[in-house]
Amino acid sequence: MVGIRNPKDIGNEPKCIEVWINELRLTDFVQKGGWAANARVTAKLADLGQVALSGSYMTPFFGSIDKKVSERSRETNMQYDASTTLQLGKFFPADWKINLPIYLNKGEIISTPQFDPSNPDVLMTRVEEYKDATENDIIQVKNRAQDITRRRGINFTNVSKQKSPGKTKSHFWDIENFSVTYAFSEQYKRNITLNQNWNKNHRAALTYGFTHTPKNIKPFGKSKAKWLNNKWFALIKDINFTPLPSRFGFNTDITRNYNEYQNRDITVNKEMPAQYNKTFFMNRTYDLKWDFTKNLKFDLTAGNDARILEPVGRIDTKDEKDIIKDNILAGGINTSYRHSMNLNYTIPINKIPLFDWITATAGYKTNYQFTRRPFAADSLGNTLMNGNTKTLNGQFNMVTFYNKVPFFKKINNKGKGGGKDTKSKSATDTTKKNSFNILEEIAKVLMTVKQAQFTYTENNGTTLPGYIDSTRIMGMNPNNKFNPGIPFIIGNQQNVMQNFMRDSLLIRRNNLNNPYAQTNSKQMSFTAKLEPFKDLRIDLTGTKSIGFNSSQYIGYNQTTKEYNTNTFTRTGNYSVSTITISTAFKKDDKETYSNEVFEKFLAYRDQFAKSLSEANDSSKKFATTEGYDGYSRNQQDVILYSFLASYTGKGTKVKQTEFPKIPLPNWTLTYDGLNKFKFFKKYLKTATLRHSYKSTYNVGAFTNNQLFTPAAGVDFEDARFSGGRVNGAGSNFASKYQINTVTIQESFSPLIKVDITFNEKKKKKADGTSASSGAITANFEIRKDRTVSLNANIPQITETRGQEYVIGAGYRYPKLKIKKFKIKGKPLESDLNCKMDLSFRNNVTTQRRVVDGISTPSQGQNIITLKTSVDYALSQNINLRLYFDKIINTPVVSTSFPTANTNAGFSLRFSLAQ
Numbered sequence: 001m002v003g004i005r006n007p008k009d010i011g012n013e014p015k016c017i018e019v020w021i022n023e024l025r026l027t028d029f030v031q032k033g034g035w036a037a038n039a040r041v042t043a044k045l046a047d048l049g050q051v052a053l054s055g056s057y058m059t060p061f062f063g064s065i066d067k068k069v070s071e072r073s074r075e076t077n078m079q080y081d082a083s084t085t086l087q088l089g090k091f092f093p094a095d096w097k098i099n100l101p102i103y104l105n106k107g108e109i110i111s112t113p114q115f116d117p118s119n120p121d122v123l124m125t126r127v128e129e130y131k132d133a134t135e136n137d138i139i140q141v142k143n144r145a146q147d148i149t150r151r152r153g154i155n156f157t158n159v160s161k162q163k164s165p166g167k168t169k170s171h172f173w174d175i176e177n178f179s180v181t182y183a184f185s186e187q188y189k190r191n192i193t194l195n196q197n198w199n200k201n202h203r204a205a206l207t208y209g210f211t212h213t214p215k216n217i218k219p220f221g222k223s224k225a226k227w228l229n230n231k232w233f234a235l236i237k238d239i240n241f242t243p244l245p246s247r248f249g250f251n252t253d254i255t256r257n258y259n260e261y262q263n264r265d266i267t268v269n270k271e272m273p274a275q276y277n278k279t280f281f282m283n284r285t286y287d288l289k290w291d292f293t294k295n296l297k298f299d300l301t302a303g304n305d306a307r308i309l310e311p312v313g314r315i316d317t318k319d320e321k322d323i324i325k326d327n328i329l330a331g332g333i334n335t336s337y338r339h340s341m342n343l344n345y346t347i348p349i350n351k352i353p354l355f356d357w358i359t360a361t362a363g364y365k366t367n368y369q370f371t372r373r374p375f376a377a378d379s380l381g382n383t384l385m386n387g388n389t390k391t392l393n394g395q396f397n398m399v400t401f402y403n404k405v406p407f408f409k410k411i412n413n414k415g416k417g418g419g420k421d422t423k424s425k426s427a428t429d430t431t432k433k434n435s436f437n438i439l440e441e442i443a444k445v446l447m448t449v450k451q452a453q454f455t456y457t458e459n460n461g462t463t464l465p466g467y468i469d470s471t472r473i474m475g476m477n478p479n480n481k482f483n484p485g486i487p488f489i490i491g492n493q494q495n496v497m498q499n500f501m502r503d504s505l506l507i508r509r510n511n512l513n514n515p516y517a518q519t520n521s522k523q524m525s526f527t528a529k530l531e532p533f534k535d536l537r538i539d540l541t542g543t544k545s546i547g548f549n550s551s552q553y554i555g556y557n558q559t560t561k562e563y564n565t566n567t568f569t570r571t572g573n574y575s576v577s578t579i580t581i582s583t584a585f586k587k588d589d590k591e592t593y594s595n596e597v598f599e600k601f602l603a604y605r606d607q608f609a610k611s612l613s614e615a616n617d618s619s620k621k622f623a624t625t626e627g628y629d630g631y632s633r634n635q636q637d638v639i640l641y642s643f644l645a646s647y648t649g650k651g652t653k654v655k656q657t658e659f660p661k662i663p664l665p666n667w668t669l670t671y672d673g674l675n676k677f678k679f680f681k682k683y684l685k686t687a688t689l690r691h692s693y694k695s696t697y698n699v700g701a702f703t704n705n706q707l708f709t710p711a712a713g714v715d716f717e718d719a720r721f722s723g724g725r726v727n728g729a730g731s732n733f734a735s736k737y738q739i740n741t742v743t744i745q746e747s748f749s750p751l752i753k754v755d756i757t758f759n760e761k762k763k764k765k766a767d768g769t770s771a772s773s774g775a776i777t778a779n780f781e782i783r784k785d786r787t788v789s790l791n792a793n794i795p796q797i798t799e800t801r802g803q804e805y806v807i808g809a810g811y812r813y814p815k816l817k818i819k820k821f822k823i824k825g826k827p828l829e830s831d832l833n834c835k836m837d838l839s840f841r842n843n844v845t846t847q848r849r850v851v852d853g854i855s856t857p858s859q860g861q862n863i864i865t866l867k868t869s870v871d872y873a874l875s876q877n878i879n880l881r882l883y884f885d886k887i888i889n890t891p892v893v894s895t896s897f898p899t900a901n902t903n904a905g906f907s908l909r910f911s912l913a914q
Contacts, residue, residue, distance in 0.1 A: 034062030034073060049086035055079060060114045074114045075147075081107035097162035103155040111147040117192040118144070118266055144192060144264070153185035158207075170212045172248070181205040195264040195272065202256040209249035209287075216242050216294065234351040245290035253283045254328075260314065280308035280324075282332045286339075295346040302339035302474070306332030307375075337370040337475045341490065357400035363391040366491030370471050381468055381507035383514070384484060387461035388491030396452040411443050444533060452528040459521045460493045464500065465514040466507040466554060493518065497554070501563040508556040516554050516565075521547035524663065535673025541577070542663040543696075548572040568716075570737075574699040579664045580746050581693065582649030584786065588846065593855040598797065598848050601646035605633040608641045611656070616721040616733060617711070630725065630733040634850065636792045637735050640742065643790045643797070644697075647744055658737060660697065668692040683759060685775075690753040695746040699739055707734035739792055747785040754780045777810040779837075797848040798858075808837035816872070823875055830873040839865045844892055860892030879909045 004019060036058035044050045056079045063072035083105040089098035116122045118141070127133075127141050160179035170176075182204045189197040218240040220228055228237045259277040288300040308327045311320045347360040369385040403409040469483045476482045476489060483505055488496065497516055500506055523545045530538035552568040583597045606627065612635075613619045613628035626632040637656075645654040655661075674680055674687040707726055710719030722734045758776045783804040790797050813832040821828050844860035869883040885903040 032061050034059040036062045045086075047087070048090050049084060051084040052082070054081045076112040076114075077109070078111075079107070079109045081105070095164055097164055099158065099160045099162060101157055101159070103157070104153070106152045107150070109147075109149045112142075113145055113147075116141065116145055143190075144266075147191040149187065149189045151185070151187040153183070155183040157181050157183070170210070172210045174210075177208050177210045179207045179209075181207070192266065193264055195262040196260065196274075197262070198258070198260040200256075200258040203254070205251060205253045207249070207251045209247075211247045211249075214242050214244040214246055216240050216291075231353050235348060238348070238351060240293050242291050242293065245288055247287065247289040249287040251285045253285075254281070254308075255283070256280045256308075274314075276313055278310055280310055280332075282306040282308055282328070295348055297342075297344045299342050300339060303337070304334060304471075305336040306334050308332045333372070334370070334471050335372045337471045338368065339475065339489070340367045341365065357397045359395040359397075361391075361393045363389070364491075365389040365391075366489075368475050368489045368491070370467075370475050372470075379507070379509065380513065381466035381509075382470075384464045384467045384488070385462065386488055386491050386493075387459070387519075388493070389460075390456075390458040392454075392456040394454045396454075398447070398449045398451060402447045407439075408443055408447060411440055412447075448530045448532045448538075450529050450531050452526065454526045455524070457523045459519070460491070461519040462493055462496050463514075463517045464496065464506075465516065466509070466512045467500070467505060468507050469505060493520075497565070501554070506554060506556070506563065508558075510558070511553060511555045515551040515567075517549070517551040519547070519549050521545070526663075526665075528665070535671055535676070537670045539668045539670075540665040541667075542665045544576045544663040546572065546574045546659060568704070570704040570716075571701065572703075573701055574659050576660055576697050577663045577666050578648060578660065578695050578697045578744070579666075580648050580695045580744055583647055584746055584748070584784070588855070593846055593857055594848070594853070595855075597646050598853075598855065600651075601642050601797070602850070602853055604642035604645050604652060605638050607652050608638045608645070608656070609633060609635065611652075612637055612641075612721075618721065618723040618733065630731075632732055634795055635732040635735070636739065639790065639792050639795050639850065640739065643742065647788055648697075658699065658702075658739060658742075666694040684756055685759045686755075686757040688753075688755045690750060690755075692749050693747075694749070695744065698743045698745065700741050700743065702737040702739045705734045705736060705738050708736050709734070741789055741791055743787060743789045745785075745787050747783075749783050749785065751782040751784050752780075753782075754778075774814060775812045777812075779806070779808045781806040795850040797850065798845065799848065800843065800845045802841060802843045804839055804841040806837060806839040808835070810835040828872075828874060833871040834869075835871075836868045837866075839863075841865070842892075857893060859896070861896070862890040862892065864888040864890075877911045879911070881907045881909065883907070 004017065036056070038054075038056045040052070040054040042050060042052045056077070058073060058077045060074055060076060061072050083103070085101065085103050088100040088102055089096075092098040092100075112124060114124060116124055116127055122130075124142070124145060127138055130138065130141070133141075158179045158181055161175050163176050183202070185199075185201045187197075187199045218238070220237050220239060223229075223237070227233055257277075257279045260274055261277070262274040263272045265272055283306070284304045286300070286302040288298075290299070291297045308324065309332075310324055310327075315321060315324065343364045345362045347362060349355045349358050349360055366388045367386065371383045371385075373380045373382050399412060403412060467484065469477050469480055472478055473482075474489060476484065476486070481503075483503070484500070496518075523543075525541070525543045527542075528540040530540065532538070548570060549572060550568070550570045552565045554563060554565055556563050586595045586597050588595045609627035609631040610623075612631045613621050616630060619628070619630040622629050624632070627635070627638065631638055640658060641654065641656050644660075645651050648654060669689075669691040671689040672687065674689065675684040680687060704716070705722075707724050708716075708719075708722040709724035710716055711721075711723055719736065722736065724734050725731045726734050756778045758778070760775050761773045781804075783806070784802065786799065786801045788797060788799045811834045813834075815829055816832040818828040841863040842860070843863075845858050846855050847858045848855045864887070866886045867883075868885070869881060871879060871881050873879050883903075883905065887901045889899045889901075891898060
């Protein structure tokens with residue numbers, strides 16, 4: 001107990017006393033309990049719907065058993081929720097097929113703290129005792145202290161009418177094509193620091209979808225004219241068209257989100273200003289599918305996003321509501337528009353009897369997008385984007401083509417078991433028969449190609465910033481000559497920038513933040529399957545890929561009143577299949593580490609320097625100590641052409657270009673007829689020989705040379721030589737592109753591979769039956785690869801060569817029975833598969849300096865790999881595998897250390913498949 005005595009004072013004058021207490025101790029917690037209750041009721045109203053009610057109540061000091069006393073509730077919480085889902089369509093006649101679902105919900109959470117948040121020492125049950133507080137003040141204190149959240153909502157989803165019984169035909173005006181959705185949700189919240197927070201969300205949607213199967217009209221389909229029924233006039237007879245689309249639909253979606261937020265000042269009890277956050281969107285989507293003919297099919301998808309602008313603040317006057325109404329009827333302000341079109345055409349070339357062995361398809365896909373500038377940055381202009389994708393595919397069934405020749409058709413049918421020869425086999429026909437066989441073999445060689453396929457894909461795109469017009473219909477503005485024009489919205493890429501500058505459709509600024517950019521990429525591939533004779537298959541493949549990305553900035557000169565462009569940049573990459581086998585097996589000298597190919601590369605430089613100097617009109621064409629005027633031995637074009645000439649083996653006849661146009665075929669050979677020869681048939685069950693070759697030329701990345709200046713009147717794309725030099729008079733001419741690295745990747749994977757399965761030996765059992773003693777397999781493989789990279793800046797060539805030998809053997813012991821282990825009373829019985837592979841690989845990387853012609857090994861390694869494994873199936877779903885792997889790595893150069901890795905163990909694999 002602490003007490004203070006106030007002595008008597010005759011003057012009764014007021015006094016001020018300050019008392020300090022050193023220490024107060026908390027001796028205990030309030031040991032009072034609380035209670036809580038939950039209730040939930042769900043009632044299903046037959047097929048009409050259901051109603052769900054729930055509520056909860058919790059008093060202070062209630063908590064779960066794992067809560068500490070200090071963690072228990074310090075407020076009174078009351079919560080209720082009510083929701084219902086009803087199908088109001090049940091109130092209409094069943095034949096009307098009305099779908100009218102409604103969802104209603106309402107809920108509230110009231111949390112009353114135990115103590116007044118503004119005066120934490122006073123219990124809420126005693127706020128009535130506040131001195132000089134009126135009844136209205138006490139009500140305000142209670143309302144301010146409570147944390148209240150109220151929510152309510154109503155939702156009509158996909159309100160529609162379905163087809164009535166017996167109605168089978170569809171019309172575009174049918175009410176069944178329409179559906180309506182409306183949703184409203186509201187949430188109100190307040191607490192000690194928040195005066196009010198209103199969130200109101202409205203959403204309305206109108207959807208239309210019409211789908212049917214229109215009649216395809218064939219004007220000459222029923223004609224009995226003889227000339228039309230001739231197969232040569234099938235193209236005319238099969239003319240057809242579909243006058244109506246098969247699918248059309250649109251959707252309009254209006255969404256309004258309204259938030260009114262007002263904080264509470266608990267210090268001076270002053271009303272704070274309200275803050276508003278409002279968004280009002282109108283989004284529309286369209287969908288169209290139209291098969292113009294059976295071969296020509298078109299589809300379109302489009303979407304438009306618009307913003308409905310509102311007056312600032314709360315909308316509570318008629319004038320403000322009228323403004324919103326007018327903006328809705330006007331469709332709002334478009335902020336984004338996009339569409340995508342697809343046109344696919346099956347080329348009816350196979351309808352012509354002469355070309356019935358060809359199947360071809362073509363496709364054109366385009367996309368377009370309009371993006372409005374931010375509302376706070378009108379000076380930036382809008383952004384337009386368009387693009388297109390062109391595809392062409394062709395398949396060639398060469399057997400059908402050969403069958404047009406009766407003699408070839410007879411040979412092909414004989415190969416299928418038909419075409420029996422009924423001629424006499426007398427001795428007098430021997431000469432004639434031998435002659436016929438020779439012709440057959442010649443014909444089979446001529447019919448080597450059995451199937452071929454060609455694919456071409458081209459992608460183009462444009463991004464144009466600073467567009468000043470708006471959109472109304474299909475991304476165009478009909479009030480301003482339908483800008484940006486039909487060609488642009490369907491993906492046209494030609495003269496885009498010049499047309500927009502000519503028509504003054506770009507914003508008039510000195511410069512724009514983003515560049516005008518265009519992309520172009522092309523991919524081409526072909527495959528062919530060849531069978532020169534039975535059991536030998538050859539697969540040919542060729543690929544080519546090139547991509548360009550161009551950009552430049554657009555500005556407006558206020559003095560000359562003209563648009564101008566600057567800082568043109570073009571980047572890209574390139575890859576093409578090629579053949580470099582003629583230089584693949586050249587060996588390095590054991591002392592100098594150079595080889596014949598590199599020596600030719602060094603020698604070719606003078607020849608290409610002279611050739612380029614003579615071809616360039618800006619060159620003075622005289623020899624120098626380093627080469628020729630404008631083209632030294634280490635000029636980029638000279639280095640690049642010498643690299644292609646030497647490493648492809650074509651010599652100076654190679655075409656002088658950074659990007660070879662024609663892809664050369666790579667191949668894979670497979671022969672599995674070795675075991676059919678009499679000598680091998682006795683020992684081998686199967687024998688397969690394989691060989692594969694692949695080589696590609698790659699330009700990883702390139703960019704245009706800013707110093708490259710074409711001759712007057714020559715476009716950059718068409719120019720080959722530059723009149724400008726890199727470092728002034730007497731220096732090299734600038735190359736068209738700056739190319740850092742070009743690479744040739746070549747692999748024989750495998751150079752040769754042999755897979756053999758030996759004949760199984762039979763052993764007799766005691767009961768007189770025979771069983772297999774197991775199958776032995778063997779394989780042998782040689783692989784070779786090399787990667788040659790030219791760095792034109794240093795200049796230097798990095799060549800990595802690899803060679804690998806693999807030998808393996810396997811043994812399969814059939815139905816090995818293990819009697820000591822049983823599953824379900826039966827001993828284990830399964831095939832035992834043993835496999836072992838031993839490989840040796842050698843990798844060497846050599847750096848070849850072009851300036852001084854010195855070659856030096858920089859790194860390399862010898863790798864020995866041993867892999868062994870034993871597999872045994874314990875059951876249908878469980879497989880046991882024992883393995884032992886070892887890798888020994890011995891470096892070629894002394895800067896690295898030898899390493900060895902060993903990996904051994906077992907694995908159990910469980911298969912859950914039935």
